Each structure stands twice: as structure tokens, then as C-alpha cells.
Amino acid sequence: MTIHRSVIISLALVGAASSLAPHASASVVEKSTRVAGVDVQYKVVLPDGYDAAKEYPAIVVLGGGPQTMDTINRTLDNNFRAEAERRGYIVVAPAAPGGALFFEGGERIFPAFLQAVLRDYRIEGAKFHIAGPSNGGIAALHVAALNPDYFLSVTAFPGYMWEPSEKKLLAISKMCVYLYVGENDEYRWHDEMKREAEFLRSRGTVAKYNVEAGQPHRIATLAGDSSARLFDGFEAATQGCRR
Numbered sequence: 001m002t003i004h005r006s007v008i009i010s011l012a013l014v015g016a017a018s019s020l021a022p023h024a025s026a027s028v029v030e031k032s033t034r035v036a037g038v039d040v041q042y043k044v045v046l047p048d049g050y051d052a053a054k055e056y057p058a059i060v061v062l063g064g065g066p067q068t069m070d071t072i073n074r075t076l077d078n079n080f081r082a083e084a085e086r087r088g089y090i091v092v093a094p095a096a097p098g099g100a101l102f103f104e105g106g107e108r109i110f111p112a113f114l115q116a117v118l119r120d121y122r123i124e125g126a127k128f129h130i131a132g133p134s135n136g137g138i139a140a141l142h143v144a145a146l147n148p149d150y151f152l153s154v155t156a157f158p159g160y161m162w163e164p165s166e167k168k169l170l171a172i173s174k175m176c177v178y179l180y181v182g183e184n185d186e187y188r189w190h191d192e193m194k195r196e197a198e199f200l201r202s203r204g205t206v207a208k209y210n211v212e213a214g215q216p217h218r219i220a221t222l223a224g225d226s227s228a229r230l231f232d233g234f235e236a237a238t239q240g241c242r243r
Helices: 016-020 069-087 112-120 135-146 166-171 190-202 224-237
Strands: 027-035 038-046 058-061 090-094 128-132 151-156 176-182 207-212
Touching: 027 069, 027 112, 038 069, 058 069, 058 135, 069 090, 069 224, 128 135, 128 224, 135 151, 135 166, 151 224, 166 190, 176 190, 176 224, 190 207
Parallel strands: 058 090, 058 128, 128 151, 151 176, 176 207
Antiparallel strands: 027 038, 038 090
């Protein structure tokens, strides 16, 4: 049922000291840290006119497939970077540590990884949105359920809860939950995703299940200019997630 199994980009650099400047142009920076006994490689998208003294909304993005830096790059380029830079979001995207998917052991880096990000950046309310496609969607729901105090919303496009249980679904019931799946998705996750959305709605959660007409597993209707739909969900979550 599942699909189991860099460099500083676009920086206007002015020497190494530019990373310390209080104001900077939009950039994507590759970083690394050691948490929970493992090395974690990750990328950070900073918005246009980034000011280190200001607070920003933030999104944790988990890649699909093997959750490598290559998949992170594609996901950022297709679904997050341009809109985040324009709307003023920080995006943090870790690769699976040691190749362990974020629902097969890699999730052990949380919440320590989030705490490390909060030390480096001023994040609104010290809470994140979390999102991802395919295996990244599965991982986003799983990580959110294990660390509910850190997240405002969770978005899977597509994805379902890993090893679903009432306890895990209730753990995300105070977040906004956005589930997208292609009408023609060959993996047929539709029924499980719909069940989870219905369960959450029955508990008063803002939980949306969207079938994208004519789309396969990789959903083009949430990419490019249409990635604005993902960000509309993030912004709606700040208005409350209870029906």
C-alpha cells in the first residue's frame, strides 16, 4: 500500500558573513545538525526580505519516496519554495537520517530537531505546519501524532496515518488536517484517507478530504502556481481548527 522504499542555492552572498546579516534576500540554505544521536541534513527556505529579528510562520516539509535530499529538492521546488518566499514563510525540510524513513525510525529526531530549529529561527507561536507528498504525507501525519504540541496543521498530498489508531487520530484532532489524493492514484489510498477525515470531523476537527480530478499519485494541481492552495490551508489554520 505504501511506496516504501547540496549547497547553498539562490543566495545573494556577500562573503561568509552574509548568513549573520539581520536582513537578507530570499534563500535556500543547506544545513546539518546532530540530534537524537544521528546527523540530520536539512534545507531551510527563508522568505523574501528575511529579518532575523522578526517572527515568521513555519512549515516542516517531509519528502516523498526515500526521503533523501533529492526528493526534498523536488518537493521544495514544486510545492513550497516560491510561495513561501512570497508569503513570508520559513520552510524546514529534513532528509531521512541514515535512510530511515520518518515512519520507520527516522521520527526519533523529533521533537529535538524542532527544538533546534526554534533556537535558530523565530517561529510564530513556536509551532509549525507539517506537510508532505506520498511517503512524506504518511510521515507528516505520523510525526504530528507523536508530537502534537508542536504543530498547527498537517497536510498530506496524498498520505494516511501510519498504523492508524483512535489514539493517534485524536492526537491530531486539534490541528487542521488537509488530505489530498488524485482521482486516479494508482496506490488507492482513497478509502483510508476518507475514513480518517470522517473520523476527525466527527470529533469536531477541521479535516478536509479532497479528491483531485484526473490526477495520479503525483498531484500537479498542488504544484507550481497552484501550490497557493496549500498555503491557503496553512493560513486558514491560524484562524482555528475546531468546527
